[in-house]
Amino acid sequence: MFKLIRRLIGIAILAAIVFLALSLWQGGKPFRWFGQQSEQAGEVIKQKSEKVGDEADKLKKKTDDIRDTTKKVGDGIRNTGENIKDITGTKTEK
Numbered sequence: 001m002f003k004l005i006r007r008l009i010g011i012a013i014l015a016a017i018v019f020l021a022l023s024l025w026q027g028g029k030p031f032r033w034f035g036q037q038s039e040q041a042g043e044v045i046k047q048k049s050e051k052v053g054d055e056a057d058k059l060k061k062k063t064d065d066i067r068d069t070t071k072k073v074g075d076g077i078r079n080t081g082e083n084i085k086d087i088t089g090t091k092t093e094k
Helices: 002-026 029-088
Strands: none
Touching: 002 029
């Protein structure tokens, strides 16, 4: 547990030193570049997530249709079985 805390503190100190060095050396240019790149990546992720969402909606609609169809077929088979039993009678009715 203490090793983890020590490593996290070390990473935080290292990040602060890197931030300070970049700020003094190049100003805000690397941070603006990182912001633009992450914004572009965000747009790509948003577009891809829209496509994935549309595909998921299509898949859900198909599965709902299949489930409804199988339920109708199952109900039809059950009703047919009951009708056959009514017509032929059961072995216990003797």
